[in-house]
Amino acid sequence: MSDEKTEYTISDLAKEFEITSRSIRHYEDEKLITPLRRGVHRIYNTRDRVRLQLILRGKRLGFSLAEIKEIIDLYGVEGEQKQTERLLELIRLRRDSLKQQLKDIKYLLNEFDVLEEKLTANHQPNNLTS
Amino acid sequence: MSDEKTEYTISDLAKEFEITSRSIRHYEDEKLITPLRRGVHRIYNTRDRVRLQLILRGKRLGFSLAEIKEIIDLYGVEGEQKQTERLLELIRLRRDSLKQQLKDIKYLLNEFDVLEEKLTANHQPNNLTS
C-alpha cells in the first residue's frame, strides 16, 4: 500500500543524505546506529534512517558525535530519574547556545542581504552611464 | 569624552570573550587578526575587537577559520570584480546552509520545549497519588 521503502543499503543512505559510506560506518563504530545484517551486509530500516537524520541535524548544529549519542541514548529511555535529569540539563545547556546561534544567524543573514544589495547595485551600472 | 576603551591587551579580550589567549594568538597565526605591537607586546584596537567578534560568530555558526578568513579578507576589499563575485557566491552558498540551520534550531528548540514539559510533568506526581 505504502510507497515508502523500508529497507536501505549503506549506499542508498549515503546518496540520499549526500555523505560517504565511510561516515555512516563511522557512526556505527561510535555506536550511533546499529543496522541489522543480512549475512555480512548492513541493512538499514526506517528507524535507522531517522536516526541518521537526527545525527546529521545534530552535526549541523555543532554537536559532537559523542553528544549526539548521549542525547539519542537518553531520548529513548524515559523513566529513570537520573537520566531524565541529565537530559533536561543537556537541553537547558544547549538551549542557550542554540538561541545564541539563532541570533547569530539572523544577524548574518541580514548582513548578507545588505551586502549583496550593495554589491549587486554597482555591479552592472555600465548600461546607464556608458 | 567617550567611555569606550580603544586599546586592549590580549588578556583583556580573552576575558571579555571568555576564550584563551592561546586562541587569540592562534587566530593571529592563521592571519585572521594582526594587532599592532608595542615593543613585543600585542596591542588590540577597536577594529581588532570587532574582527574577533566576527571570528567568534563565524565559529559558532560552524565556519572553519579558513572560511572565516576568506570572508573577512573579501569583505574589506570591494572593488575587484572577481572578489566581489566570489564573495557573492560565498554568501549564497552560506545563506542556504544558514537557513537550514535556522530550521534545525527552531525544530529542536520546539522539541526541547515539548520534551521538557513532558519530563517535568511526571517528575513530581507523587504528592498527588501517594
Next chain:
DNA sequence: CTCAAAGTTTACGTTTGCGTAAAGGTAAGC
C-alpha cells in the same frame, strides 16, 4: 562460471583548533 559493482574489515594518515609545557622577556610597584 565469470566479471563487475558494491560491500566488508583493518589500519594508518590527515586536518582542524587549539592545549600544554618549556624557557624565558617585560612592566609596574615597592
Next chain:
DNA sequence: GCTTACCTTTACGCAAACGTAAACTTTGAG
C-alpha cells in the same frame, strides 16, 4: 633591584571525524 604578574615564542601533543589504501568477500547480471 627584586618580586610578581603578565607577556612572548617555539614546539610537541591530542581528540574528533572522517579520508584513503589494501586486501578481500558477496551479489547480481549475463
